[in-house]
Every structure is written in C-alpha cells, then in structure tokens.
Amino acid sequence: MRHVHGRARRAGAALAAVLTWAGLLAGAAGCTSDGDGIGSGIGGVFGKPPAAEDVIRITPDDGSEAVRPEKKLSVRVPGGRLESVRVVKSQDAHRTPVPGRISEDGLRWEPDDERLALAAKYTVDAVALDGHGRRSARHATFTTYVPDERFIGYVAPENRSVVGTGMIVSLEFSREIADRAAVERAVTVTAKPATEVRPHWFGKDRLDFRPEKYWKPGTEVTVDLRLRDVEGAPGVYGLQHKKITFTVGRSQVSRVDAAERTMEVRRDGTLLTTVPITAGAPKTPTYNGKMVITEMLDVTRMNSRTVGFGGEYDIPDVPHAIRLTTSGTFLHGNYWAPADTFGRANVSHGCVGLRDVKGGGADTPAGWFFDRSLIGDVVEVVHSKDRTVAADNGLGGWNMNWKEWKAGSAVK
Numbered sequence: 001m002r003h004v005h006g007r008a009r010r011a012g013a014a015l016a017a018v019l020t021w022a023g024l025l026a027g028a029a030g031c032t033s034d035g036d037g038i039g040s041g042i043g044g045v046f047g048k049p050p051a052a053e054d055v056i057r058i059t060p061d062d063g064s065e066a067v068r069p070e071k072k073l074s075v076r077v078p079g080g081r082l083e084s085v086r087v088v089k090s091q092d093a094h095r096t097p098v099p100g101r102i103s104e105d106g107l108r109w110e111p112d113d114e115r116l117a118l119a120a121k122y123t124v125d126a127v128a129l130d131g132h133g134r135r136s137a138r139h140a141t142f143t144t145y146v147p148d149e150r151f152i153g154y155v156a157p158e159n160r161s162v163v164g165t166g167m168i169v170s171l172e173f174s175r176e177i178a179d180r181a182a183v184e185r186a187v188t189v190t191a192k193p194a195t196e197v198r199p200h201w202f203g204k205d206r207l208d209f210r211p212e213k214y215w216k217p218g219t220e221v222t223v224d225l226r227l228r229d230v231e232g233a234p235g236v237y238g239l240q241h242k243k244i245t246f247t248v249g250r251s252q253v254s255r256v257d258a259a260e261r262t263m264e265v266r267r268d269g270t271l272l273t274t275v276p277i278t279a280g281a282p283k284t285p286t287y288n289g290k291m292v293i294t295e296m297l298d299v300t301r302m303n304s305r306t307v308g309f310g311g312e313y314d315i316p317d318v319p320h321a322i323r324l325t326t327s328g329t330f331l332h333g334n335y336w337a338p339a340d341t342f343g344r345a346n347v348s349h350g351c352v353g354l355r356d357v358k359g360g361g362a363d364t365p366a367g368w369f370f371d372r373s374l375i376g377d378v379v380e381v382v383h384s385k386d387r388t389v390a391a392d393n394g395l396g397g398w399n400m401n402w403k404e405w406k407a408g409s410a411v412k
Contacts, residue, residue: 001184001327008391011079014195017181020151023115024269028145029369031080032348036188042408048151052136052137052138055077055080055128055130055136055138056075056076056077056082056126056128056137056138057075057076057077057078058074058075058076058124058126058138058140059071059073059074059075059076059231059240060070060073060142061140061269062140062141062142062256063090063140063141063142064142064143065142065143066143066144066145066146067116067142067143067144067145068116068145068177068410069115069116069117069144069145070115070116070119071116072110072114072396073087073098073106073110073111073114073116073122073124074108074109074110075109075110075124075126076087076107076108076109076306077106077107077128077130078107078259079107079110079130079131080106080128080130080131081105081106081107081128082102082106082107082108082109082126082127082130083127083129083135084125084126084127085100085102085109085124085125085126085127086124086125086126087100087111087122087123087124087125088122088123088286089117089120089121090120090121090122090123090154090265091117091119091120091121092238093154093155093156093158093159093223093242093244094158094159095158097351098111098113098122099111099112099113100112102169108292109126109333116144117144118144118145118146118147119144119145119146119147119150119152119174119239120143121141121142121143121144121154122141122142122143122144123139123140123141124138124139124140124141125137125139126138127257129390135316136316137142137299137300137301137316143174146174146175146193146239149235149236149351150236150237150238150239151173151174151175151177151227151232151233151236151237151239152173152174152227152238152240153171153172153173153174153175153187153207153225153227153238153240154171154173154174154238155169155170155171155223155225155244156169156170156171156247156294157169157246157375157376158385159245159246160245160246161246161247161375162246162248162249162253162374163246163247163248163249163374163376164245164248164249164250164292164293164373164374164376164377165214165216165217165248165250165251165252165253165377165378166214166215166251166253166290166292166374166376166377166378166395166398167215167246167292167395168186168208168209168210168246168292168395168397168398169189169197169208169210169221169223170189170206170207170208170209170395171206171207171208172206172230173205173206173207174203175205175232175233175236176204176205176233177204177205177232177233178204178232178233178234178236179231179232179233180201180204180207180410181240181344181410181411181412182230182231182232182320183207183227183230183232183410184199184201184207184409184410184411185337185411186225186227186230186238187199187207187209187223187224187225187227188223188224188226189221189223189224190208190221190222190224191211191215191219191220191221192219192220193216193219195211195219196211196212196223197209197210197211198210198211198406198409199408199409199410199411200391200397200400200405200406200407200408200409201408201409201410202391202392202408203392206392208395208397209223210397210398210405212216212402214251214253214347214378215248216248216251216396217248217249217250217251217268218247218248219247219248220245220246220247220248221245221246221247221248222243222244222245223243223244223245223246224243225240225241225242225243225244226241227239227240227241228240228241233323234351237356247298248376249374249376250267250268251267251268251269252265252266252267252268252373252374252377252378253266253377253378253379253380254266254369254378254380255380255382256277256279256331256352256375256379256380256381256382256386257382257383258279258280258285258286258288258346258381258385259341259383259384260383261276261277261278261279261342261344261345261346262274262275262276262277262343263275263276263277263352263354263369265369267372272372273368275342275354275365275368275369276342276343276344276355276365277342277343277352277354278334278341278342278343278345278346278347278348278352278353279346279348279350279351279352279353279381279384280346280349280350280351280386281346281347281348281349282346282385284348284349284350285346285350285384285385285386286329286346286348286350286351286352286381286384286386287329287381287386287387287389287393288348288381288382288383288384288386288387288388288389289380289381289388289389290378290379290380290389290396290398290399291322291324291325291329291378291379291380291381291389291394291395291396292324292376292377292378292379292395292396292398293322293324293373293374293375293376293378293379293392294295294323294324294326294375294394294395295322295323295371295379296321296322296323296370296375297321297322297323298319298320298321298360299317299318299319299360300318300321300332301314301315301316301317302314302318302321302330303315303317304314305322313332313349315336317358317359318330318332318333318334319332319333319335319356319357319358319359319360319361319366319367320332320333320354320356320360320366320367320369320370321333322369322370322379323394324379324394325389325394325396326393326394327393327394328350328351329350329351329352329389329394330351330352331351331352331353331354331369331379332352332353332354332355332356332366332372333353333354333355333356333360333361333364333366334348334353334354334355334356334366335355335356335357337353339355341353342354342355342365350386352379352381354366354369378398385393
C-alpha cells in the first residue's frame with residue numbers, strides 16, 4: 001500500500017503536512033485499498049475524525065521558511081488536552097531535542113528557550129485528545145532564518161548513525177547553488193575500506209553521493225563539509241565546516257514481486273523469509289525499482305487529502321510505516337484488509353502492505369520486518385505495471401547506472 005507514491009504529482013497536489021503517532025518522526029503517508037472490494041468501508045469503521053489542524057495548532061505554520069528567531073514556537077489545543085509534544089532541532093546534521101513543557105491545563109506547550117536557533121530545521125510532533133476523547137496526531141516542520149549571504153546543507157544520514165547497505169549521502173541546500181562545482185569541491189565523502197564515491201546533482205539545491213555498488217557491511221563513511229566561505233552563488237557564502245560520520249551495518253535487500261504478491265527478505269545474501277504482500281491496485285500500481293528506507297514510524301496517520309486523493313481514506317493509526325519515497329510510497333502494516341488479501345490481491349494506492357493488527361503486532365509479518373530493518377536498507381519492487389521510480393524521489397539513485405550517475409557531477 002502506498003500513500004500515492006507519485007499520484008500526487010499527477011493530481012497536481014503538493015505533499016502536505018502529515019500526522020504522526022506518539023511524537024515519533026513522520027512524513028506524508030497514506031494509502032489503503034481501493035473502494036471496490038477488499039478493505040473498503042474504512043470511513044464507516046473510523047467515522048470522520050476532526051481535521052488535525054483544527055485540533056492541534058502549531059506556530060510557526062507547517063512548511064514555513066526563513067522564520068525569524070524572535071518568532072514564538074508553541075503548540076496549542078482549543079479544548080481537550082495535549083498528550084505529548086516532541087520538538088527536534090536539526091543543525092549541521094545534528095538532531096537535538098528541544099526542551100519544553102505542557103501547561104498544567106494541558107492546552108499549551110512552549111519551549112524552555114523562547115528564541116529559535118538560526119539556520120535550523122525544526123520538527124514538531126504532537127498528539128492530543130479532543131473533548132470527545134478522540135486522539136489526533138500532527139506533524140509539522142519549519143526552517144529558521146539563514147542570515148543573508150549564507151547557505152547551509154542539511155545532511156542525511158544522521159551523524160554517528162548505523163545504516164543499511166543502500167544508504168545514499170544526500171545534501172539539501174538552504175538556497176539554490178549557482179556555482180555547483182565550487183560547492184561540490186568543498187564536500188568530500190570518504191570510506192574505510194577505501195571505496196570510490198561519486199557525486200550527482202539533482203537540480204540546484206541537492207547533491208547526493210554513492211559508490212558504484214551497495215556499501216560493504218562494516219564500512220565507515222566520513223562526510224567532510226568545508227563549505228564555510230565557499231561562494232555558492234554571487235555574494236552567497238557557505239556557513240559550515242564540520243565532519244559527519246556513519247557506519248554501514250549488515251546488508252539487507254528485500255525484493256517485492258508485485259505480480260506474485262510476495263516479498264523475499266535477504267540478509268547478507270541469505271534468504272531469511274518470504275512473506276505475502278499486497279501492492280498497488282491496477283489503477284494505482286506500485287513503482288518498480290530500487291527504493292531506500294529513509295524513515296521508520298511505529299505509527300502514522302495516512303490521509304488521502306494530503307496527496308490529492310480527495311476524501312478516499314483517513315486512517316489515524318497505520319502501524320509499522322516505513323518510508324520508501326518522498327512522494328509517499330510506504331511499506332507498512334495493514335490491519336483493515338482481510339488476512340487472505342495478502343498474497344492474493346493487490347488493493348493499495350501504491351504502497352506495499354504487510355499483514356498486521358491494530359496497534360501493531362511484534363509477531364506479525366509487518367512487525368517482524370520493521371524490527372529487522374534499518375534506515376538505508378533497500379527494497380526493490382519488480383513486475384509492477386508502473387514505471388521505475390525517479391532517481392530523485394527519495395534515495396532512488398540506485399536506479400541510475402554508474403555512467404549516468406557520474407555524469408551528474410558539476411566538476412568536469
């Protein structure tokens with residue numbers, strides 16, 4: 001099941017705010033079975049919950065850019081109470097929790113430090129109960145003001161993380177880069193044992209790095225940012241000078257066969273298991289190609305309106321959600337479809353669904369896979385009646401051959 005995977009673009013809708021559960025990081029998600037057959041009638045099961053933006057009000061607004069440091073950060077509810085609020089500040093590839101507290105009446109959360117940091121990305125995850133005892137979750141992000149004539153690069157993966165063998169180093173710059181060659185020269189990615197790593201630009205604000213083949217387990221990778229005082233555009237200079245390191249863990253590559261409706265999970269080349277799945281329905285097939293896990297959420301909300309599907313579905317508690325693309329392709333648990341759906345019918349809006357139970361079960365196929373996955377693991381879909389996922393949709397760069405990849409360098 002996929003939250004629209006790329007249908008949002010066909011519908012002309014931008015990816016909107018997405019709601020998460022229990023203060024965990026989340027992103028746009030949401031796909032469910034089509035309304036004709038297995039899994040239909042979800043609206044009748046859940047009713048129509050209030051819009052999360054009406055229940056949980058976050059300031060600054062979701063998606064805000066260049067927020068000034070004097071702007072007040074707050075999370076409010078008009079009634080009911082806040083259950084949990086988690087705010088994380090990302091600067092220079094470091095993620096730091098923002099301390100704060102919920103008021104005694106449960107209506108407001110405010111940070112201990114009222115002043116926002118410069119050149120940072122904030123992520124806010126809040127869970128609340130309204131006056132009728134209905135739970136809502138909301139996820140929002142905003143970025144703060146970067147001083148004039150400066151730019152920074154947001155780096156993935158996180159510093160000191162352990163990742164899967166398919167991880168691609170990705171830098172998203174806060175401003176468009178005109179002199180891409182100068183910026184590219186200022187970023188070095190090295191590995192132990194030694195591995196050739198090459199860059200590829202996607203547009204003017206994203207620079208990715210990868211080796212020719214998947215990383216070998218145990219590889220230690222260092223990303224050296226020497227951007228300070230590098231002129232990325234006329235009169236615009238870099239701010240960062242620091243290093244980020246990460247380690248490649250074991251190799252896990254899973255192969256989803258949309259026609260057979262199965263997924264083979266291989267660890268270090270050995271088949272661990274084959275599990276039945278449900279993929280995209282005929283009208284909303286799943287992307288083919290290699291996709292890399294970029295986010296893992298214990299529970300998230302999937303709302304079709306966030307990606308241009310109208311009011312087809314709104315599931316507040318999708319368990320074991322693993323993001324595969326920026327556009328919304330997920331591999332996730334499904335508790336609303338009959339058990340015999342898996343391995344028999346493709347009914348989603350493009351995601352890959354594994355059998356699960358409400359609340360998420362540790363001993364279900366979805367729970368088993370979630371517990372054995374890492375950011376950077378590869379999931380490859382074959383035999384789907386859709387095109388291959390774009391190389392810049394998530395970390396889809398493995399779908400380019402080595403010659404194409406190297407041609408994306410700005411340094412000739």
